[in-house]
Amino acid sequence: MARALINVPATAKRGEVIEIKVLVSHPMETGYRTGPDGQLVPRDIIRRFVCTYNGEEVFSVDLFPAIAANPFFAFTTVATESGTLAFRWLDDHGQGQLETAKITVT
Numbered sequence: 001m002a003r004a005l006i007n008v009p010a011t012a013k014r015g016e017v018i019e020i021k022v023l024v025s026h027p028m029e030t031g032y033r034t035g036p037d038g039q040l041v042p043r044d045i046i047r048r049f050v051c052t053y054n055g056e057e058v059f060s061v062d063l064f065p066a067i068a069a070n071p072f073f074a075f076t077t078v079a080t081e082s083g084t085l086a087f088r089w090l091d092d093h094g095q096g097q098l099e100t101a102k103i104t105v106t
Contacts, residue, residue: 006087008101012079018103020051020059022073022087030065046089049073054083079105 007021024046031043045067051059058077082105090096 004087004097004099006099006101008085008103010102011104011106014079014081014105016079017076018079019074019076020085022049022051023070024049024073024089025070026091028067028069028071032065042092044092046071046091049087049089051075052086052088053077054081058085079103081105 003025005023005025009018012018026046027044028046029041029044031040033041035041043065045065046063049059049061049063049071050057051073059073059075061073063071082103085101085103087099087101088096
């Protein structure tokens with residue numbers, strides 16, 4: 001299962017543009033590399049990454065085999081109200097993960 005480092009400001013003013021940064025630790029095997037036994041290493045990439053802010057989608061991306069291991073995402077959104085940012089991703093094995101971060105808007 002992947003881990004994530006998430007950087008979200010703890011506080012923001014209403015209407016302020018905030019930057020969100022996420023680094024997902026994941027090997028991202030393309031399925032084209034051979035292992036020590038000469039067999040192809042099975043593909044295992046994050047297929048979809050989505051960020052929601054109080055349930056509303058603010059960022060999403062579909063990933064493909066050309067993406068590097070440990071993908072880094074940086075994006076912005078407008079701070080509208082206090083709440084939760086939820087980060088979800090799903091990989092080729094059907095395993096998903098959810099991480100959250102709180103933000104207080106004044």
